[in-house]
Amino acid sequence: MTAREQQGAPPDNGRHAASGDGSVRLDAPPRRERGTRVRRRRVRAAWLFLTPMLIVLAAVAGWPLMRTFWFSLTDASLSSLEGAQFIGLENYLVFDEGWYGIMADPLWWQSVWNTLYFALVSVSLEAVLGVIVALVLNAHFRGRTLVRAAMLIPWAIPTVVSAKIWAWMLNDQFGIINHLLMGLGLIAAPLSWTADASLSMWAVIMVDVWKATPFVALLVLAALQMLPGDCYEAAKVDGISPVKVFFRVTLPLITPALLVAVIFRALDALRVFDVIYVLTSNASSTMTMSIYARQQLVEFQDVGYGSAASTLLFMIIALVTVIYLYLGRRQLGGES
Amino acid sequence: MTLRRLQAILLKIGFWLLVGVLMLYAIFPFYYAVVTSLKPSSELFEVSYWVDSVDLSNYAAVLSQPAFLAAIRNSVVVAISVVAIALLLGLTAAWALGRVRFRGRTTVMILVLGVSMFPQVAVLSGLFEVIRTLDLYNSPGGLILSYTIFTLPFTVWILTTFMRQLPDELEEAAIVDGASPWVTLTKVFMPLLWPAMATTGLLAFIAAWNEFLFALTFTLTDSERTVPVAIALISGGSQYELPWGPIMAASVIVTVPLVILVVIFQRRIVSGLTAGAVKG
Amino acid sequence: MASVTLENVNKRFGTTRVIEDVSLEIGDGEFVVFVGPSGCGKSTLLRLIAGLESITHGDLMIDDQRVNNLTPPERGIGMVFQSYALYPHMTVHDNIAFGLKLAKSDKQTMEERVSQTAKILQLDNLLDRLPKALSGGQRQRVAIGRAMAREPKILLFDEPLSNLDASLRVQTRNEIAHLHERLGSTMIYVTHDQVEAMTLADRIVVLNEGHVEQVGSPRALYEQPASRFVAGFIGSPRMNFLSVTGRTAGEAGCQISIPGLGDQVLPRRMENDDESLTLGVRPEHLIPAAATGESGFKILNVEYLGSEAYLYLQVPDGEALVCRTEAPCPFTRGGRVTLTFDAHRAHLFDRDGHALPMIAAPDTQPAPAQATTS
Numbered sequence: 001m002t003a004r005e006q007q008g009a010p011p012d013n014g015r016h017a018a019s020g021d022g023s024v025r026l027d028a029p030p031r032r033e034r035g036t037r038v039r040r041r042r043v044r045a046a047w048l049f050l051t052p053m054l055i056v057l058a059a060v061a062g063w064p065l066m067r068t069f070w071f072s073l074t075d076a077s078l079s080s081l082e083g084a085q086f087i088g089l090e091n092y093l094v095f096d097e098g099w100y101g102i103m104a105d106p107l108w109w110q111s112v113w114n115t116l117y118f119a120l121v122s123v124s125l126e127a128v129l130g131v132i133v134a135l136v137l138n139a140h141f142r143g144r145t146l147v148r149a150a151m152l153i154p155w156a157i158p159t160v161v162s163a164k165i166w167a168w169m170l171n172d173q174f175g176i177i178n179h180l181l182m183g184l185g186l187i188a189a190p191l192s193w194t195a196d197a198s199l200s201m202w203a204v205i206m207v208d209v210w211k212a213t214p215f216v217a218l219l220v221l222a223a224l225q226m227l228p229g230d231c232y233e234a235a236k237v238d239g240i241s242p243v244k245v246f247f248r249v250t251l252p253l254i255t256p257a258l259l260v261a262v263i264f265r266a267l268d269a270l271r272v273f274d275v276i277y278v279l280t281s282n283a284s285s286t287m288t289m290s291i292y293a294r295q296q297l298v299e300f301q302d303v304g305y306g307s308a309a310s311t312l313l314f315m316i317i318a319l320v321t322v323i324y325l326y327l328g329r330r331q332l333g334g335e336s
Numbered sequence: 337m338t339l340r341r342l343q344a345i346l347l348k349i350g351f352w353l354l355v356g357v358l359m360l361y362a363i364f365p366f367y368y369a370v371v372t373s374l375k376p377s378s379e380l381f382e383v384s385y386w387v388d389s390v391d392l393s394n395y396a397a398v399l400s401q402p403a404f405l406a407a408i409r410n411s412v413v414v415a416i417s418v419v420a421i422a423l424l425l426g427l428t429a430a431w432a433l434g435r436v437r438f439r440g441r442t443t444v445m446i447l448v449l450g451v452s453m454f455p456q457v458a459v460l461s462g463l464f465e466v467i468r469t470l471d472l473y474n475s476p477g478g479l480i481l482s483y484t485i486f487t488l489p490f491t492v493w494i495l496t497t498f499m500r501q502l503p504d505e506l507e508e509a510a511i512v513d514g515a516s517p518w519v520t521l522t523k524v525f526m527p528l529l530w531p532a533m534a535t536t537g538l539l540a541f542i543a544a545w546n547e548f549l550f551a552l553t554f555t556l557t558d559s560e561r562t563v564p565v566a567i568a569l570i571s572g573g574s575q576y577e578l579p580w581g582p583i584m585a586a587s588v589i590v591t592v593p594l595v596i597l598v599v600i601f602q603r604r605i606v607s608g609l610t611a612g613a614v615k616g
Numbered sequence: 617m618a619s620v621t622l623e624n625v626n627k628r629f630g631t632t633r634v635i636e637d638v639s640l641e642i643g644d645g646e647f648v649v650f651v652g653p654s655g656c657g658k659s660t661l662l663r664l665i666a667g668l669e670s671i672t673h674g675d676l677m678i679d680d681q682r683v684n685n686l687t688p689p690e691r692g693i694g695m696v697f698q699s700y701a702l703y704p705h706m707t708v709h710d711n712i713a714f715g716l717k718l719a720k721s722d723k724q725t726m727e728e729r730v731s732q733t734a735k736i737l738q739l740d741n742l743l744d745r746l747p748k749a750l751s752g753g754q755r756q757r758v759a760i761g762r763a764m765a766r767e768p769k770i771l772l773f774d775e776p777l778s779n780l781d782a783s784l785r786v787q788t789r790n791e792i793a794h795l796h797e798r799l800g801s802t803m804i805y806v807t808h809d810q811v812e813a814m815t816l817a818d819r820i821v822v823l824n825e826g827h828v829e830q831v832g833s834p835r836a837l838y839e840q841p842a843s844r845f846v847a848g849f850i851g852s853p854r855m856n857f858l859s860v861t862g863r864t865a866g867e868a869g870c871q872i873s874i875p876g877l878g879d880q881v882l883p884r885r886m887e888n889d890d891e892s893l894t895l896g897v898r899p900e901h902l903i904p905a906a907a908t909g910e911s912g913f914k915i916l917n918v919e920y921l922g923s924e925a926y927l928y929l930q931v932p933d934g935e936a937l938v939c940r941t942e943a944p945c946p947f948t949r950g951g952r953v954t955l956t957f958d959a960h961r962a963h964l965f966d967r968d969g970h971a972l973p974m975i976a977a978p979d980t981q982p983a984p985a986q987a988t989t990s
Contacts, residue, residue: 045516157595222610
């Protein structure tokens, strides 16, 4: 051991390296090592573990999406998917002594407009209400857990059920809402919320806001609870008004979480189907893109035409997502 | 001084008023459904805010319908199967995505996120074809398969987040002990991920239980329907004579289990929702 | 039993070179400690030996077999992690038995090994507990038990004491030393604490920025540091460093003039005349004496530690000198002292931080031939 003790920093690196390499290449072919066997085994296992999920997602998402694109270029009908003939873009737009196709269908454009209107209004309301609810839940008070649990109830109720409950509450003759409003003297005669074209969109929005606000509130609440307490104490010491503190400190800090909640909600709202289907069925005043596409697909059995509508909906959502992510990133980037 | 005190008291009253309004807003519709479901059909059309006498005839009516019982059974089968499949596939995928660095990982993550943003209608015709080809039309199998499109992505996403939080040294200790990836996942990580799996499973269960569009489109007969479709399709003699009593009773029956689950597991659910969104 | 040989081992993360050309031989049954400041690559080196990181270039041999491509169990290593990394859902028994189970040992051997391990580490009464019901020291012992249960040829320790409090650390340190004596297996131990390194090691490997600064016994590192880095890292309080200019003084060595200490000849061989050098003297090798008038150094502070005291002395420019003396001592703050030191115990470092070689040991006669060849 004493002989080795004086061994300093690696002696004579060059010579050593040469002999080291030489001996390796005698018994093993020269190759670059790409990680230990453990690592290679892990990467192999990773792909193996991912395969079932990727296969399932390909079967239920990838392949069906491709087929939908293809059907949109054919005259497929529900009864004869196999016998579909390629007809180009005729489902989208064609001139045959007048314009035909989805792009020429005023009902489609109405449903596009309805969807955007519904998404914009309901998501905005949910964001504002969600922040308010989150602020309340973030305050320390007796029974907070109970209130938080209560807030989750609308979120947990199946959409179909909540639509039915609200349909009953909004019933024009026996509904409690009309009863209440008349009792308060706000309206003179019962309103037919779900049947009246000018009211039905608001009825739908009301139900959606009721159901989805808890989701936004929970995400914002999680962000609120991660805020540092000391900057609030600093603001308190400096005597800044709570309203100012909210807009100058709280809001900027919870914006990222709010943006995430809003995009999740916006994507949901753009593909909305069940609440509207149950509440107002296929009425044109509340027809959304999803309702339109399904009506063509299933009820009119026109798979080609319905698929074209589905494809357009997919593209619109993809576009909105990209724009939103782009703006969101730029805004977040500018802040930091 | 007294003015300030008055202001504080008013603020406090205002706050509790706000809490009260929010509570009422959140709970009242469900409460009203319960109230309605407990009224005999003769009293249905007089608005009242509480139950005067309990009448279970609506429940009896609903529960005596074989179609509704079949729907409950189908919903349970579908939701539990979906949860099992999503957790099994999600857990292995989450290990790969959360704990191994490999080329293409980001692409897979984006792919998974992309699928979760799909509008369901966009795959409706293609999926219909797949389901008919596999001979799963009008059967719970078709619904189980199709529900993975929305349960699997978020299961993978949330479990990946939780998987990343497990300490690296734990996995290295397992490697030194000679554990293969599969053994590490099943013997070391899975027991530690039970809370996360419970959370994710709960969210997947709720999503599957509540789904409507696929269930409406991929089933045909009463015996194969799920609960949301069954409720949506309850009808009376005409459009203007919906049997509101039985509808509300059915609604309460399918919602009460969920409400109980949510109230018990609210912490879990909140952590799952935020793990999927905020940290993801 | 096993020896470990590293030949020009390199590790890169992307373009960052974390380990550069490390060559090392670790003998069978030896206790080797890797020590260095954080970020020096000592943990990475350990993980390369363990097989948790891949070697970018170079060879790792265990018992003359190249093991670059073997998994950790195939290499026959056991490892104790900094955070212990006990499986939280398994009892102490199952934690220790996990590796044996995976190695498909038969039940009887397994139980024997577990109970044997538990006995050695005094875990007999804790076998049914979960890790969360154990104290820090107990968890530490379970981690060691898990590592040694499969009777690995080499035991690796990655800063195993850093999560313990000071008194427990000393105790566990002794237990590990005892364990090494008892098992006789090769152990490699990583720490940033030079006291741990000095007390445990047969040999210490000092690492700095990915390369080996010096390898040697604790005594060799203390008495003959090869570089200023090692000199500064080993020993507490730190060695004093002073900038000096040196002139060759023939066979006697090298003459230096030290501000405040006058001229002195050290038995160190230097190549160039009039070179700027660094003088290094350990606090315990400076001998203070009461000074009169304005001579010597002003005492900035006196730290009294019971058996000894440290004087902090003012230097015109640079860090204060530290000087160890027996306690109680007659010196007080604000007073002045002169210093002397044994020339054979002082070190000189050139501009690159390399130590100038010793001309001869103090007790041997300097021979002319030796001065030119060695």
